[in-house]
């Protein structure tokens with residue numbers, strides 16, 4: 001069938017165009033023809049400019065800042081890491097995922113070179129589960145810290161494959177080599193403020209990446225049970241405390257929160273249609289050794305030590321900003337208990353065979369601490385006075401306080417946090433000073 005478009009009106013060979021005899025019409029036709037030509041060439045020119053703009057490095061908002069180019073070009077990011085496959089690689093994958101305890105499971109941990117992923121992978125390995133890590137090692141924060149965590153896992157017998165969760169071919173290959181019983185999905189673009197610089201990275205990892213992973217999980221046989229990280233940020237502007245899983249979560253205060261909330265709805269869909277067993281964990285401000293440099297407790301430590309002023313946010317009317325800081329070991333126990341209590345997925349061949357488990361739990365500490373107290377503790381541990389720069393809480397994603405109601409996790413997972421902020425920060429500071437002691441590793 002002939003396609004019809006406005007370009008069809010333009011004669012390809014103008015000389016053969018049948019002219020009208022009337023001078024007025026003749027003149028009008030010439031005018032129309034020139035106008036059509038002008039429109040055509042202008043259109044072509046603008047299309048060319050548009051293509052050049054898309055291909056230009058300066059078209060991304062982050063390229064003018066210190067952010068890496070590939071983060072703002074999500075479609076290309078994972079294509080850079082196609083270095084997988086082959087018999088030796090498969091052997092490493094199999095060996096890492098081999099179960100070494102009687103009731104063990106084989107777990108694919110995404111985001112394994114991340115803060116929580118490293119701790120969860122190491123803990124699973126310690127108790128004899130088979131673990132394979134997956135991480136794209138993006139440079140949202142210092143990748144050398146991720147590499148150091150990878151080396152730590154390597155020594156513990158965990159292989160971290162370098163790849164992106166959007167790479168479905170890689171995911172399918174991994175499931176072909178190892179029929180994982182569980183997936184611990186921690187890979188994500190974290191951080192609330194960075195969403196204003198690079199929103200695409202949140203869509204890439206937290207939405208497209210999640211769907212890509214669930215697509216593969218729903219189609220493999222047997223389907224794995226999935227435990228994944230949502231976030232306390234889904235409570236957004238909720239003011240009812242402590243935050244309970246039953247509270248409203250439809251007022252996200254950042255794009256990060258919105259992608260996590262969307263993730264919870266996406267999880268519901270895959271559970272409903274395909275029978276995937278899904279458990280979402282709403283972590284509350286996790287901290288500890290091997291932590292994330294973009295989080296306040298981490299960069300406060302760095303800046304206090306280097307004499308740089310630290311920003312301390314204050315809500316309206318000098319209101320206190322507080323966080324339910326949760327120590328990493330407590331979070332790890334919550335993750336492992338979620339994996340242990342996860343029921344099997346019920347689908348096969350991409351089809352649901354019966355109702356499957358769908359859960360959401362808060363994993364917090366249940367005792368919010370003002371950020372000023374966090375600074376007081378750090379000052380004592382570091383033996384350095386902080387230069388406090390009191391500022392108004394900006395409206396760019398941060399909320400005034402978080403406070404978890406954990407009765408559901410207590411009841412169903414036996415979750416019981418045991419580390420207070422003072423004890424946990426002491427362990428963090430000890431790690432920090434040792435890790436950055438030689439001055440060779442960057443604390444940026």
Ligand SMILES: NC(=O)c1ccc[n+]([C@@H]2O[C@H](COP(=O)([O-])OP(=O)(O)OC[C@H]3O[C@@H](n4cnc5c(N)ncnc54)[C@H](O)[C@@H]3O)[C@@H](O)[C@H]2O)c1
Nearest residue numbers: 111113114115116136138164165187188205229283285286
């Ligand atoms: N740390 C916290 O306080 C906290 C609080 C709430 C929720 N969470 C969630 O917990 C999870 C782990 O957080 P974290 O603190 O360890 O963060 P992290 O940034 O240290 O770890 C995430 C890891 O995922 C990797 N990653 C990101 N996108 C990827 C992709 N597309 N493909 C493959 N790997 C990718 C990153 O390289 C990183 O190593 C995240 O889902 C985060 O949103 C964390």
